[in-house]
Amino acid sequence: MAHILIIPKRIVTVDKQSRILKNYCVEIQDDKIKSIGKISKKTIKTFKGEVIHAEDLTLIPGFVQTHVHLCQTLFRGMADDLELLDWLQLKIFPYENAHDKKSLAASVKLGINELTLSGTTTILDMGTLRHQEVIFDELISSGIRAFAGKCMIDMNDLFPMFKSNTHDELKESYLLSKAFHNEANGRIKYGFAPRFALSASAKLMTEARDMMKDIPGSIFHTHSSENTHEVKAVRKKFKMNNIEYFNSLNLLDKNSVLAHCICVDKNEINLLKKKQVRVAHCPSSNLKLGSGFAPIPLYLKKGISVSLGADGAPCNNNLSIFNEMRLASLIQKPKYSPTAMDSETVFRLATIEGAKALHLENEIGSIEVGKKADIVLINLDGTAQSVYDEDENVYSRLVYSASGNDVKYVMIDGKWIVKSGKSKIYDQKEIMSEAKIELKKLLSRV
Numbered sequence: 001m002a003h004i005l006i007i008p009k010r011i012v013t014v015d016k017q018s019r020i021l022k023n024y025c026v027e028i029q030d031d032k033i034k035s036i037g038k039i040s041k042k043t044i045k046t047f048k049g050e051v052i053h054a055e056d057l058t059l060i061p062g063f064v065q066t067h068v069h070l071c072q073t074l075f076r077g078m079a080d081d082l083e084l085l086d087w088l089q090l091k092i093f094p095y096e097n098a099h100d101k102k103s104l105a106a107s108v109k110l111g112i113n114e115l116t117l118s119g120t121t122t123i124l125d126m127g128t129l130r131h132q133e134v135i136f137d138e139l140i141s142s143g144i145r146a147f148a149g150k151c152m153i154d155m156n157d158l159f160p161m162f163k164s165n166t167h168d169e170l171k172e173s174y175l176l177s178k179a180f181h182n183e184a185n186g187r188i189k190y191g192f193a194p195r196f197a198l199s200a201s202a203k204l205m206t207e208a209r210d211m212m213k214d215i216p217g218s219i220f221h222t223h224s225s226e227n228t229h230e231v232k233a234v235r236k237k238f239k240m241n242n243i244e245y246f247n248s249l250n251l252l253d254k255n256s257v258l259a260h261c262i263c264v265d266k267n268e269i270n271l272l273k274k275k276q277v278r279v280a281h282c283p284s285s286n287l288k289l290g291s292g293f294a295p296i297p298l299y300l301k302k303g304i305s306v307s308l309g310a311d312g313a314p315c316n317n318n319l320s321i322f323n324e325m326r327l328a329s330l331i332q333k334p335k336y337s338p339t340a341m342d343s344e345t346v347f348r349l350a351t352i353e354g355a356k357a358l359h360l361e362n363e364i365g366s367i368e369v370g371k372k373a374d375i376v377l378i379n380l381d382g383t384a385q386s387v388y389d390e391d392e393n394v395y396s397r398l399v400y401s402a403s404g405n406d407v408k409y410v411m412i413d414g415k416w417i418v419k420s421g422k423s424k425i426y427d428q429k430e431i432m433s434e435a436k437i438e439l440k441k442l443l444s445r446v
Contacts, residue, residue, distance in 0.1 A: 002414040003049030004028040007039055008059035008377060012394055014352050014366040018344065020391045026059060028373045031414035036369055054377050057408055058394065061366050062121025062374035063321040064354025067259040067280035067309030070135060071096060071128040073114070074107035074439050076313035084227040084289050085158065092314060093159035096128045098445040103438040104131050108138040110435050111319060113426045116144060118320040118404025121374040121412045122354065122364060124221060124257060124280070124309070126193045127151050129162060136180045139188055142425050143417050145374060147219055147358060149191040150176055152208060153199045166204050173208060177215045187413055190215055196223035197234045197242055206249050219255050219358065225268070226260040227291045243268035252277050257357060259309065262286060262294045269302065278305040278357040283327035284318070285311035296328065297336045307354035320404035321350050329399060343399035377409035378402060
């Protein structure tokens with residue numbers, strides 16, 4: 001196993017003291033951070049293992065994204081300029097319905113490659129209706145850390161052929177959770193994933209929630225309150241708002257991750273707080289679909305868990321966490337003031353707060369001894385960067401100036417996934433060529 005010494009320019013620890021360390025090195029033993037200590041010539045000279053001289057790079061924790069759709073990466077650029085329900089009905093549901101195992105694998109590879117090259121080391125993925133095992137197989141072989149689960153749909157007025165029956169959805173989800181939860185030495189975990197209130201029956205959601213008792217460490221993952229038309233449809237159908245409806249079914253607690261939470265009232269915000277629900281904020285997607293944006297500063301003020309996600313490639317169209325960090329900060333400032341959502345706060349949402357949302361804060365999300373070696377080395381001296389190179393400026397550079405192209409090294413579980421800006425897992429030309437072939441076949445099936 002790995003024995004690696006990394007010598008960076010600085011370490012942004014994201015620990016409880018928010019320390020930024022200079023003249024320190026990090027020792028990796030197997031899959032964990034073994035030590036963090038002062039750099040000395042003797043340490044370097046006597047070290048037995050791989051030494052990474054990264055004196056021009058900044059060491060940061062790997063990014064955590066708490067809402068993505070790997071199954072949709074193949075459809076980037078094919079569902080632009082639509083609002084949510086039209087986007088689902090006219091484009092996304094028909095495309096997902098046409099997936100076979102090969103097209104799904106091609107989509108997942110594209111997504112994981114993009115995510116890891118831009119520094120994301122952990123994801124919460126919502127799968128699709130069929131062939132979920134393909135997604136799990138690729139998650140395992142790629143080396144990424146992930147929660148994932150079959151997307152559960154047992155009713156669908158928008159696109160009726162894209163659904164299954166309640167019994168089969170529950171049975172398949174349970175079998176998948178038993179097969180894949182805690183696979184790859186615990187790197188892969190299960191997330192039960194009913195699509196949203198309009199496509200998952202109360203029976204499906206409540207019984208999926210009950211299954212979690214048999215799968216310790218699993219989570220419940222769905223969409224909520226993303227769009228005014230969706231909220232009106234939910235209110236018409238169930239006589240209450242989205243989050244109120246979920247609460248009436250006893251779906252909400254600290255193991256629930258709700259994506260979006262844009263169109264909410266005071267009672268729903270109080271429920272998020274009371275039930276310790278995790279909110280996955282996806283600003284790029286929310287703006288592109290014209291859905292609006294969630295009141296994140298208010299959530300944070302109330303102590304509600306917030307983390308970030310890119311959502312799917314067709315509603316973004318980029319899976320880089322750097323876009324989400326920048327927008328998460330900027331879109332709130334006109335309403336809440338320029339001091340709202342400062343860069344350090346946003347960086348924490350993308351790292352340790354994402355880890356907390358998934359109950360992995362004791363394993364990932366910061367650079368600390370004993371934690372998993374999920375780390376990123378990034379160049380903060382690129383063309384778009386400030387020449388003001390002081391530690392208090394680091395978060396500004398990471399959130400407002402940096403991009404995925406500045407990521408040079410990525411390690412997950414003590415294994416190099418990206419080195420010198422190149423993936424060690426995927427051949428870019430090969431997966432792009434494969435994806436083009438599979439997309440052409442998929443479109444013939446739509």
